[in-house]
Structure formats: C-alpha cells, structure tokens
Amino acid sequence: MSDALESLYPFLYSGTGDLTAVLGQVRASTVAKAAEIGELRRAVGARDGARIEECARAMAARFAAGGRLFAFGNGGSATDAAQLATLFLDPGGSAPPLPAFGLANDTSVITALANDVGPGVIFARQLAAFGRRGDIAAGLSTSGNSENLLRAFDEASRRGMLTIGLAGYDGGKMAELDSIDYLFVVPSSSVHRVQEAQTTIYQVLWELTTELTAEEMSHVPRHTR
Amino acid sequence: MSLRLLDCYTHVSYGGCHDRSPGTNAPDGPRAVSQPAPGNRAQADPGAAARRRFGLRDEPADALGRQADAVAAACHAMAVRFHQGGRLVVFGTGGASADAQHVAVEFVHPVIVGKRALPAFALTADVATVTGIAERDGIAAIFAHQLRYLANPADIALGISAGAESPSVLAGLETARELGLLTVALVGGDGSAASKAAEHVLVAHSDDPRVVKEMHVTLYHVLWELVHVFFEQPGVLGPGVVT
Numbered sequence: 001m002s003d004a005l006e007s008l009y010p011f012l013y014s015g016t017g018d019l020t021a022v023l024g025q026v027r028a029s030t031v032a033k034a035a036e037i038g039e040l041r042r043a044v045g046a047r048d049g050a051r052i053e054e055c056a057r058a059m060a061a062r063f064a065a066g067g068r069l070f071a072f073g074n075g076g077s078a079t080d081a082a083q084l085a086t087l088f089l090d091p092g093g094s095a096p097p098l099p100a101f102g103l104a105n106d107t108s109v110i111t112a113l114a115n116d117v118g119p120g121v122i123f124a125r126q127l128a129a130f131g132r133r134g135d136i137a138a139g140l141s142t143s144g145n146s147e148n149l150l151r152a153f154d155e156a157s158r159r160g161m162l163t164i165g166l167a168g169y170d171g172g173k174m175a176e177l178d179s180i181d182y183l184f185v186v187p188s189s190s191v192h193r194v195q196e197a198q199t200t201i202y203q204v205l206w207e208l209t210t211e212l213t214a215e216e217m218s219h220v221p222r223h224t225r
Numbered sequence: 226m227s228l229r230l231l232d233c234y235t236h237v238s239y240g241g242c243h244d245r246s247p248g249t250n251a252p253d254g255p256r257a258v259s260q261p262a263p264g265n266r267a268q269a270d271p272g273a274a275a276r277r278r279f280g281l282r283d284e285p286a287d288a289l290g291r292q293a294d295a296v297a298a299a300c301h302a303m304a305v306r307f308h309q310g311g312r313l314v315v316f317g318t319g320g321a322s323a324d325a326q327h328v329a330v331e332f333v334h335p336v337i338v339g340k341r342a343l344p345a346f347a348l349t350a351d352v353a354t355v356t357g358i359a360e361r362d363g364i365a366a367i368f369a370h371q372l373r374y375l376a377n378p379a380d381i382a383l384g385i386s387a388g389a390e391s392p393s394v395l396a397g398l399e400t401a402r403e404l405g406l407l408t409v410a411l412v413g414g415d416g417s418a419a420s421k422a423a424e425h426v427l428v429a430h431s432d433d434p435r436v437v438k439e440m441h442v443t444l445y446h447v448l449w450e451l452v453h454v455f456f457e458q459p460g461v462l463g464p465g466v467v468t
Binding site: 018019022023025026027028030033034035037041042045046048049050052053054056075076079082083086087092142191195196199200203206207208 | 271273274276280283286289290292293294297298300301319320322323326327331337388438439451454458
C-alpha cells in the first residue's frame with residue numbers, strides 16, 4: 001500500500017513537509033475517489049440492474065408470504081448488515097416496516113458461539129435456530145471468502161431460504177457456491193469502493209422490494225397473510 | 226412507474242459470477258409464491274427501474290468532489306488531533322449508528338494491511354448505556370452524556386446524520402465543542418444546523434437520506450485514508466505526542 005500511496009501522493013514522499021502541497025494532493029485524491037465510485041456505481045447498475053429487480057421481486061414474494069430477512073457480515077460489512085436490517089424494520093416515511101434481523105447485532109450470541117465453537121459458525125448457527133423455509137438470508141462480504149458467510153449460505157439454502165450475496169473483487173469463494181440464489185459482485189479491488197457500491201445495491205434492493213411488497217400484500221386477502 | 230411491469234426473468238451471467246435459477250432451489254422458491262398479477266406484461270427494458278435509481282446517485286457523487294477543500298481541511302485537523310494523542314469518538318442514530326460503528330472499526334482495524342491502528346470508538350455500541358440514558362434523560366442526551374464522561378479535550382467528535390436534524394447528534398456535537406474536542410459533522414441536505422454545531426461540516430447534497438448515507442460512506446472512507454496520508458507526514462502536523 002505504501003507504494004500505492006506513494007504513487008498517489010508523490011509530493012508527500014519527497015520529505016518536504018510542505019502543508020500546502022499535501023493539502024493539494026489530498027484534494028486531488030478526493031476528487032479522484034468521487035469520480036471512481038461514480039463510475040463503478042454506473043457500471044454495476046448497467047450490468048446488474050435487471051437481476052437486482054428480479055431479486056427484489058423474489059424478496060417481495062417472501063415478505064408478502066410472511067418471510068423474514070436475516071442479514072450478516074463481518075467488520076464493516078456487519079454494520080452494513082445492521083443497516084440493511086434496520087432499513088426494512090424501521091424505514092420511516094410511508095414504506096411498510098418489514099421483519100428483519102441483523103445477525104451481527106447480539107454480542108452475547110456472537111461471542112458465545114465464537115468462544116465455544118469458533119467464528120465459522122456465528123451466522124450459520126443463528127440461521128439454524130431462527131431460519132424457516134420462506135425466509136431470506138443476505139450476506140455481505142468484500143472478499144467473498146469469509147468462512148462464516150460460506151457456511152451461513154449453505155445452512156440457509158438447506159433450509160429453503162432465499163439467499164442473496166454481495167461480494168467484491170471477482171466474488172471469491174462466494175462465486176463458487178451453489179447455495180446463493182442471487183450474487184452481486186462489485187468489480188473493484190478497493191475494499192472501500194466495493195462497500196460503497198454494495199450500499200447502493202442493497203438500498204436500491206430495499207427501495208424496489210418495499211414497493212413490490214406493498215403491492216403484493218394489497219393483492220392478498222388479509223386472512224391469508 | 227408501476228413495478229408490476231418489471232415482471233420478467235432475465236438471467237445474466239458474467240465473469241466470476243454465477244446465477245442459479247431462483248425457481249429451482251426449493252419447492253416454495255420465489256416463483257412459486259410470486260404469481261404475476263393479471264395484466265402483467267414483460268418489461269421492455271429489464272433493469273431500467275434499478276438503473277434509474279442508481280442514476281439518482283450521480284449528481285451527489287459528483288458534488289463530493291467539489292467538497293475536496295473541506296475534506297482536506299477536516300483530515301488535516303483530525304490527523305493533528307491523533308498526532309497529539311486524541312481519539313476519534315463517533316455517533317449517529319438509526320442507520321447512522323451503523324455508520325458510526327463502521328468508522329470506528331475502520332480506524333481501529335484498517336482493511337489495508339500495514340496501516341496502523343488509530344484509537345476510535347462508537348457511542349452506539351453500548352446498548353445498556355444508550356437505553357439507560359434515553360429512558361432517564363431523553364433521547365437527545367444519549368451522546369452528550371457519554372462524551373461528558375468518556376471524552377478528552379484532545380479527542381475528535383464525529384457526528385453523522387443522514388436525515389432530518391438529529392437532536393442527539395447536535396447535542397453531542399455541542400457538548401464536544403464545549404469540552405474542547407475537534408468537531409466534525411457528516412450531514413445531508415444543506416447541513417444548516419450542524420454547521421453551527423461543528424467546526425468541520427461535510428455535506429452530502431441530496432434530500433434522500435439513503436443517498437446521503439451512500440455519500441457518507443465514501444466520505445468517511447476518504448477521511449480514513451487521507452488522515453493516514455497526513456499522519457504519515459509528521460512534518461505537517463506540528464508537535465505531537467504519538468509516534
């Protein structure tokens with residue numbers, strides 16, 4: 001990374017300590033990063049737009065039939081999982097609240113599983129406890145290689161849940177699984193840009209899914225819900 | 226537009242990815258429970274609705290680049306505080322509470338191997354304290370109280386608010402400023418209230434809180450990276466206590 005940083009900010013590594021020059025480099029970097037994520041987002045929208053709509057329809061069908069969403073990820077992706085869950089559960093405005101759980105939210109459960117069994121089971125075991133046929137499992141990773149996500153997708157698929165994966169780079173091991181129904185890969189090698197584009201993917205998924213769910217439920221007689 | 230018009234399945238495959246037909250995984254797969262409503266027809270342009278929504282992010286993303294001066298100034302000020310032994314204290318409500326925790330883990334455990342850990346913590350992770358303060362003193366006090374007892378004057382307070390003005394974030398920033406912390410705010414819309422409460426205000430120009438959130442993610446990733454750029458150049462930070 002220091003080589004990469006050096007090429008991005010050559011003046012910094014000349015040893016002058018010139019604040020004006022550093023500020024100039026940092027400004028230029030900000031402009032470049034804003035352009036980079038804009039371009040990446042457009043590429044993802046163009047490539048995956050149709051599948052995002054298809055995935056939203058599948059999610060809406062599950063929610064309309066009483067399904068719940070379980071979202072999971074590690075580190076920064078754990079906060080995305082929390083965000084995804086609260087988007088559905090507490091959207092505010094006119095969007096219908098829908099049942100969703102962030103599987104990284106309960107530190108007691110996570111530390112118990114990690115300590116007693118190992119970090120590989122922290123999501124799979126929760127899905128085994130909570131998940132039902134008709135539910136939705138959504139896992140976020142930048143590398144696509146997290147062991148605990150791979151195991152969670154297999155568990156969710158075994159239970160008949162709809163499975164959705166978000167990954168970066170080339171999709172990693174998540175791209176090799178046959179237990180993910182909808183996999184969205186952000187083609188970037190920057191963890192940061194991947195997370196930013198993933199945020200757009202899951203928020204657009206939420207927008208489309210809540211609209212479709214409201215529509216689906218309006219067609220279903222209340223007593224059958 | 227009516228989203229019912231979207232009802233057609235198009236499988237797109239591309240390198241490094243696969244697409245398993247969602248109708249084949251289980252007896253109650255999505256197609257089985259999603260009967261097309263009468264009158265549906267295949268959408269002429271699959272993906273158009275999603276692409277349109279992606280397109281709503283274009284202008285706010287471009288606007289981020291126009292804030293490069295403010296971003297650079299905030300990063301420099303933050304790096305000076307870290308250099309002097311300060312810590313980053315992050316807070317937000319709703320979805321922004323997840324962003325606060327994302328920022329904290331970004332600094333404490335950088336995704337880029339070899340980058341040093343810098344001290345940062347979120348005020349949203351301690352549910353016992355947050356709910357305790359909220360019930361006793363009201364929701365607006367949840368961050369101000371914690372800052373009063375956990376923060377040092379050398380620290381940095383970063384408040385995040387994507388939607389309507391958050392009383393608890395504003396109160397947190399005001400308390401932090403009184404205590405002598407460096408104050409930084411990530412806001413949406415025109416950022417008017419926060420601009421009074423914080424020294425450095427970075428604005429995501431959108432009225433949609435979801436779009437604002439996405440711009441915030443880019444902003445705090447850039448903050449992290451550029452703080453490190455400054456931090457690795459102690460010559461531009463003045464006297465410090467952290468080496």
